[in-house]
Amino acid sequence: MSLYKGHLAGGFVAFFLYILILILFFSFSPKADVLIWFGVCMLGALWPDVDTNSMAQRLFYGTFLVIDSFLILTGKYKEASLLGFFALLPIVGKHRGWTHTLLAAFIIPSPLLILPLIKPELNTGGLELYVPALIGYLSHLVLDRELRLY
Ligand SMILES: [Zn+2]
Known part of the structure; x- marks a missing residue:
């Protein structure tokens, strides 16, 4: 089994335990949003290996390329340059460097917490997405x- 499949399996188990805890101790009743939480959790489980030649790197950098292209084509050059700058950060370090730290685990998903504060009209993000990414x-x-x- 390749590494990313092991991390997807680990993310699945962690997410399952999270939902189980929510159901057992907080009377949570799952709705369709749980599928989005699950997807975010899987992305969080893959993200740290973005610093090496991996499926995660291809996935995230492919997504960055699409988003950056869109930003450039729509004239949002400042946003495109910021995305490009931040996208470079994982690959200037060594594998299992800063992306594999506890501090990064809390900081990297933090835009999910900030997004509803700066763009409330999007009606997304917040703790309900941050926690699955962190898990x-x-x-x-x-x-x-x-x-x-x-
Ligand atoms: Zn790793």
């Missing part, structure tokens, strides 16, 4: 033994 990210760190739980 996925942490599952990656546990599997890579950056967080030693076993």
Whole structure:
């Protein structure tokens, strides 16, 4: 099994436990939004390996390319340059460098917390997306033994 499949499986287990805890202790009843949370959790589980030649790198940089192209074509050069700058950060470090730290696990998904504050009209983001991203990210760190739980 390739590495990304192991991280997807780890993210799946972590997400399942998260939903189970919500159901058992917070009387949560799952709705369709849970599928989006799941997708965000899977992206969080893959993100740390964006710093090396991996499926995660191809996925995220392919997405960055599409978004950056759209921003350039619509004349949003400042936003395009900011995306380009921040997209460079993971690949200037070593593999299992800063992207594999606990601090990064909390900071990288933080735009999901900030988005509803700066763009409330989008009606998305917030804690309900941040927590699944964080859970996925942490599952990656546990599997890579950056967080030693076993
Ligand atoms: Zn990793």
